[in-house]
Amino acid sequence: MPAPTISFEFFPPKTLEASFRLWETVRMLAPLKPDFVSVTYGAGGTTRQLTHEAVTTIGREFDLNVAAHLTCVDASRAETLDIARSYAAAGVTEIVALRGDPPKGQGRFTPHPEGFAHSAELITALKETGDFNIRVGAYPEPHPEAADSAADIAWLKRKFEAGADSAITQFFFEAETFLRFRDAADEAGIDTRKIVPGIIPIENWSGIRRFALATGATVPSWMDDAFAKAARDGREDLLSTAICTEMCDKLLIEGVPALHFYTLNRPTLTRDVCYALGVKPEVALQNVA
Structure with missing residues (x-):
């Protein structure tokens, strides 16, 4: 069986210590030659500038195909598209287009008065620029705000119809969870070759468990x-x-x-899993000063 195509998610650093951890993570995983790497936004768009800096630096220093997360949160349409244009000007051709989580303290997402109401509107606007390969989110288990799994599938189909090129799923703990979702997407007429499962190597079970429960992911009792x-x-x-x-x-x-790995900027387990799957490094890279 051939080695899989892989990709990694990082998050932008907020402290000097976190910066060193990010660069060490990228340095360790870049030799595995990922198809792309992505850099997240903080909740409510709180790391917008940090994300931009991390995206451009990773692309420049490590020669990786970097996808920038872009959300609808707390910004007008014009502001959001200005950010997209700044990415295009920096040579970034990949966008992960998301509605985004509401700012801390707000229970539900409320669109900016002059902003995009949801991710499908953002995808349409980005597609019209012609500058980007657009990736979106998908949920193998119901999103906390979704009525049920069928509603999530319908929304994913709408995002593809708006112009999305591929989708990355929320993490899950059992392969069957993704495979059932893939079957349902196929029945809805979605090209399932464009759906990439999100994988989270577990560095800290109690922390990941809390995160899973907050996002609606099922926690198998056998894992406890x-x-x-x-x-x-x-x-x-x-x-x-x-x-x-x-x-x-x-x-x-x-x-x-x-496979898309959520690294949490802790590379060792992700690297070890990739090695076990037959993904081996090609070239060692120098650390970033």
């Missing part, structure tokens, strides 16, 4: 038991690598051609 036992033996990393590798292997056997 497995990590409790692994913690007693000091083998959490070994367990995490094994669980993630086995899940990815199942997806590849089922014909999934690409």
Whole structure:
């Protein structure tokens, strides 16, 4: 079985220590030759400038294809498209177009009075520029604001109809979760070759568990038991690598051609899983000063 196409997500640093961690993460993973890497926005667009700086620096210093996250939050249409044009001027050709999470303290997303009402409007406007390959989000389990899985599938189809080129899913813990979602998307007429599963190697089970519950991802009870036992033996990393590798292997056997890793700017487990899947480094890169 050939090695999969891979990609990685990073988040922009807010402190000097976080900057060193980001550059070490990129330095460690760049030799794996990802198809692209993405850089997130903070909730409410709080890291907009930091995202721009990280995107342009990673692209320039590591010669990677970088996708910038762009959201509808707290900005007018003109402001959002100005940001997009600044990316295009810097040579960025990939955008991850999202509605975005509301600012901290706001329960639900409220569009800017002069902004995009939702991601499909943003996708349409970006597509009309002709500058970008547009990636979007997808949810193998119901989004917390969605009525059900069928509503999520319908919304994903709308985003593709608006001009999206591919979709990256929220993370999940069992391969069957993604495969059921893929079947439902196929039945809805979506080209499932354009849907990339989002994978999260588990650095800290309690933290990831809380995050999963907040985003609506199902937490299997067997994982609670497995990590409790692994913690007693000091083998959490070994367990995490094994669980993630086995899940990815199942997806590849089922014909999934690409995997997108949420690195959380902690590269070791992601690297180890990629190695186990047959993705090996080609060239060692120098650290960024």
